Amino acid sequence: KRHKFWETQPVGQFKDIGDSSLPDGPIEPPTPLSEVKQEPYNLPNSYEWTTCDMSSEEICIEVYNLLKNNYVEDDENLFRFNYSKEFLGWALRPPGYFTSWHIGVRAKASKKLVAFISGIPARIRVRDEVVKMAEINFLCVHKKLRSKRLAPVMIKEVTRRVHLENIWQAAYTAGVVLPTPITTCQYWHRSLNPKKLIDVGFSRLGARMTMSRTIKLYKLPDSPVTPGFRKMERRDVPAVTRLLRIYLRQFDVAPDFDESDVEHWLLPKESVVDSFLVESPDSHVITDFCSFYTLPSSILGNQTYSTLKAAYSYYNVSTKTPLLQLMNDALIVAKQKDFDVFNALDVMENESVLKELKFGPGDGQLHYYLYNYRIRHALKPSELGLVLL
Numbered sequence: 001k002r003h004k005f006w007e008t009q010p011v012g013q014f015k016d017i018g019d020s021s022l023p024d025g026p027i028e029p030p031t032p033l034s035e036v037k038q039e040p041y042n043l044p045n046s047y048e049w050t051t052c053d054m055s056s057e058e059i060c061i062e063v064y065n066l067l068k069n070n071y072v073e074d075d076e077n078l079f080r081f082n083y084s085k086e087f088l089g090w091a092l093r094p095p096g097y098f099t100s101w102h103i104g105v106r107a108k109a110s111k112k113l114v115a116f117i118s119g120i121p122a123r124i125r126v127r128d129e130v131v132k133m134a135e136i137n138f139l140c141v142h143k144k145l146r147s148k149r150l151a152p153v154m155i156k157e158v159t160r161r162v163h164l165e166n167i168w169q170a171a172y173t174a175g176v177v178l179p180t181p182i183t184t185c186q187y188w189h190r191s192l193n194p195k196k197l198i199d200v201g202f203s204r205l206g207a208r209m210t211m212s213r214t215i216k217l218y219k220l221p222d223s224p225v226t227p228g229f230r231k232m233e234r235r236d237v238p239a240v241t242r243l244l245r246i247y248l249r250q251f252d253v254a255p256d257f258d259e260s261d262v263e264h265w266l267l268p269k270e271s272v273v274d275s276f277l278v279e280s281p282d283s284h285v286i287t288d289f290c291s292f293y294t295l296p297s298s299i300l301g302n303q304t305y306s307t308l309k310a311a312y313s314y315y316n317v318s319t320k321t322p323l324l325q326l327m328n329d330a331l332i333v334a335k336q337k338d339f340d341v342f343n344a345l346d347v348m349e350n351e352s353v354l355k356e357l358k359f360g361p362g363d364g365q366l367h368y369y370l371y372n373y374r375i376r377h378a379l380k381p382s383e384l385g386l387v388l389l
């Protein structure tokens with residue numbers, strides 16, 4: 001398949017697969033900052049760049065509405081991600097963020113926001129190297145402007161602005177195959193509200209299954225079963241950071257979280273991210289951790305329901321409580337919080353518990369990519385310890 005744009009970029013090329021003369025690591029060396037293009041790339045005439053200050057409620061609403069109406073849909077175009085404003089403000093402003101990496105495109109005449117792309121700084125370990133990267137996300141072009149080749153120029157512009165901050169690598173995911181995935185994950189879903197999921201066409205009634213039998217199949221206890229299972233609090237940040245850093249060491253690619261990262265990414269935030277831990281009742285040692293983020297989807301064209309309330313598995317660590325029981329408690333609290341479905345990728349150790357927790361395989365795949373960093377041998381999903389929003 002021709003990838004006109006990606007064949008010009010420093011990414012693993014399909015033609016290089018298996019060429020073990022190429023070393024792992026950066027594909028191109030950094031450019032001296034004085035040689036980085038100082039001015040923005042050219043857009044088609046009637047469009048202009050805009051930097052989106054996500055601390056402005058008004059700008060947040062513009063980005064929210066662009067994504068709500070034009071961002072990723074499932075393969076059958078039944079659902080579209082509907083990230084909340086609060087979620088976007090959180091996702092785009094972690095410690096050390098750059099407003100200049102929150103890039104919009106406006107129509108000059110109407111000043112309407114018609115496209116967006118974002119980057120945030122992240123320290124990602126690849127095997128035994130911690131690399132400063134940009135995590136690229138929320139690339140969105142208005143439905144009416146598709147195939148105007150806006151995406152390549154937006155990707156070049158965010159790359160240019162990342163280079164200006166002396167960062168030369170990036171990480172991103174996509175539902176489509178591009179040169180060249182470092183791994184390809186399956187996604188899985190666990191029904192929490194099976195009746196609604198069937199009514200909206202997310203799930204189908206199993207063969208030889210009645211609705212009441214299906215509701216019973218997915219029923220969960222009213223509260224978590226693990227003694228000492230509780231919501232994470234700010235005072236837990238040091239202990240959770242230690243637990244998570246040790247746990248993530250086993251994966252080939254994983255975030256290098258410090259306490260300020262954990263405080264931002266994992267402290268519970270209403271309708272954005274939920275996190276829980278297990279504190280041993282007698283020793284008060286924190287032995288386990290689980291978390292999920294809130295990403296609703298708009299239900300396109302259903303008379304009864306407009307929104308699918310979905311939880312997405314985030315980071316989980318089990319050192320004492322079996323992962324199966326820990327994740328089941330996560331399902332229980334997600335059901336308590338009225339989520340309709342709990343989604344997970346087969347990354348980290350998830351694959352080992354998904355089937356037993358009654359997850360069903362989704363109908364798509366999520367591919368992970370690194371920019372300007374070669375990993376000759378693709379990873380298995382179980383070797384990946386990175387979850388992007």
Ligand SMILES: COc1cccc(CC(=N)NC(=O)c2cccnc2OC2CCNCC2)c1
Pocket residue numbers: 072073074075079080081173175187188295297308310312343344345362364366388389
């Ligand atoms: C249910 O509503 C949907 C609305 C749009 C797309 C999809 C299918 C899909 N593409 N799902 C995922 O990418 C996915 C499935 C399980 C876990 N994380 C996921 O994606 C995350 C991570 C990448 N950025 C989007 C959210 C589903």
